[in-house]
Amino acid sequence: MAKERKESLPSVTLPNKSISPISQALGITPILPGESEELYRDGLNALVADLEAKTVFQVYLVEKIFDCLWWIRRYEEQKRATIIAEMASLVYIGSSSTRGTLSEVQIREALLNTKIDSTITKAVASIGHTIPSLRQKSMKNKHLDLEQLDQQIALQVKILTGLQSSYEAVTNRKIISERLRLQNELLRKDLAAIDITSDSSHHDKPKAG
16 A cells, blocks of 8 residues: 655744844844834834745845835934924024023924923024924925935835835745645545545446356
């Protein structure tokens, strides 16, 4: 009796906290000074797990996707910092009374951390503004810088879309290939069952006397 041949699917371990990103293997550091490596790593691993990346190439594509998201986050933070820096500059330059009590750095840090106390409010009022009107003026003054940052964000979104399409193509091809393999395996088993039934019927047929 021939031994039954068993085929098993390759086991795959889902990524976790200990996964080594491709960039790390290549000696590339995606983190800029002042950024959280832990935040980057947690976000990357969450995306790898969410997209169920299993092969090296799939992990590489997911990492590139996350890099695009990370750059978009950087540009958004830069837009905020640009507006706030202009707000602080307008207050410091425009209010002579403020210069004796607050430095431009202190004003900027207070606005960055949204710690707008009465001292900041009075300094803003001394140049004829409220916080909302000062923000609007700063955005108007820096509209060219903001437009350039928006263009960079749009570029990252375009790259992101292409990478997502590539990832979907890779994973769908794998899924389709695996489904076809399983379907062929089932078909072979069905054909084998038909052959067995046919042989049994032939042997069980009574001989003519």
